[in-house]
Amino acid sequence: MINDIDESQAPLLDHLLELRTRLLRCVYALAVTFAICMYFADDIFAILAQPLVHAFPPGQGKLIYTKLYEAFFVELKVSMFAAFFISFPVIANQLWAFVAPGLYAKEKRAFLPFLLATPVLFTMGASLAYFIVMPTAFKWFLGFEGNKGGLQLEALPGTGDYLSLVMQFILAFGISFLLPVLLMLLNRAGIVSRDQLVRARRYAIVVIFAVATVATPPDVVSQLMLAIPLLFLFEGTLIVMRFTESADAKRKAEEETDNDMVVPVGERPPLLP
Numbered sequence: 001m002i003n004d005i006d007e008s009q010a011p012l013l014d015h016l017l018e019l020r021t022r023l024l025r026c027v028y029a030l031a032v033t034f035a036i037c038m039y040f041a042d043d044i045f046a047i048l049a050q051p052l053v054h055a056f057p058p059g060q061g062k063l064i065y066t067k068l069y070e071a072f073f074v075e076l077k078v079s080m081f082a083a084f085f086i087s088f089p090v091i092a093n094q095l096w097a098f099v100a101p102g103l104y105a106k107e108k109r110a111f112l113p114f115l116l117a118t119p120v121l122f123t124m125g126a127s128l129a130y131f132i133v134m135p136t137a138f139k140w141f142l143g144f145e146g147n148k149g150g151l152q153l154e155a156l157p158g159t160g161d162y163l164s165l166v167m168q169f170i171l172a173f174g175i176s177f178l179l180p181v182l183l184m185l186l187n188r189a190g191i192v193s194r195d196q197l198v199r200a201r202r203y204a205i206v207v208i209f210a211v212a213t214v215a216t217p218p219d220v221v222s223q224l225m226l227a228i229p230l231l232f233l234f235e236g237t238l239i240v241m242r243f244t245e246s247a248d249a250k251r252k253a254e255e256e257t258d259n260d261m262v263v264p265v266g267e268r269p270p271l272l273p
Contacts, residue, residue: 018098019098022094022095022097022098023094025090025094026087026090026091026094026095029087029090029091030083030084030087030091032087033082033083033086033087034079034080034083036083036086037078037079037080037082037083037086038075038076038079041075041078041079042075044078044079044082045074045075045078045159045163048078048163048166049063049162051130051134051135051138051166052134052138052157052162054135055135055138055139055141055142056142062156063157063158063159063162064156064157064158064159065158065159065160066158067160070158070159070160071159073160074159074160074163077160077163077167078163081167088119089119092115096115110188114181114184114185117180117181118178118181121177121178121180121181122174122175122177122178123174124177125173125174125175125176125177125178125229126170126173126174128173128177128225128229129169129170129172129173129174130169130170132225133169133173133222133225133226134166134169136221136225137169137217137219137221137222137225140219140221141155141219142155165217168215168216168217169216169217169222172215172216172226173226175215176211176212176215176226176230177229177230177233179230179233179234179237180233180236180237180240183197183234183237183241184237184240184241184244187241187244187245188244193245194238194241194242194245197238197241198238204234205231208227208230208231208234209223209227211226211227211230212224212226212227212230
């Protein structure tokens with residue numbers, strides 16, 4: 001009995017050691033990329049500041065910091081933010097290498113489209129936020145500058161506040177664009193079907209607008225620019241589900257037909273003399 005317990009503990013210890021190795025590799029990759037990004041922190045922040053630069057009139061843009069240590073912590077946040085994105089392929093590869101041995105070949109093939117779609121959809125959402133949403137929203141925010149009742153109203157954004165706003169935009173749009181991956185995984189796992197999502201469309205629309213309200217700054221422009229693409233992604237996912245469910249039903253019907261055509265040995269007619 002004791003020997004059986006010892007033998008059952010060995011695979012668990014092996015898995016824990018492998019998990020420790022994979023996590024250490026992820027930490028090393030993140031640390032190396034953080035050190036590199038820290039060296040180029042000013043250049044990275046300059047890239048993130050471009051939407052605000054173009055929103056201001058030429059030569060009038062300005063960022064300030066009111067705490068002596070704020071600029072330093074902004075560089076740390078910028079470096080960590082960029083390091084995570086750069087090292088993400090390594091982190092994802094290590095996590096997949098730990099999980100993949102426990103999956104069947106069929107399950108690996110089923111997960112592959114989702115693994116490929118995740119970075120693509122996240123990049124699409126982040127690009128939409130950086131190139132379209134942020135410049136539009138910043139120009140709208142700066143439109144409140146001017147003379148208000150005899151007082152000059154001027155926008156003087158702080159570096160820390162601006163970086164938090166940019167990170168909020170990029171993460172909100174990038175993560176929200178993973179909606180098709182989430183819905184398809186739930187569908188493939190049998191948790192929800194296309195018919196259920198179609199019947200719950202009105203509730204899905206409400207949830208999408210609620211997420212857009214919470215994830216973006218409190219302005220109508222940003223909320224609409226997130227909610228509208230999510231509605232299109234939701235409807236596009238329903239179309240993809242229609243094809244996948246019909247393909248699955250056709251494959252199951254073919255398998256059942258093949259099984260019916262197989263005649264058991266005991267039921268085969270006797271051979272003629």
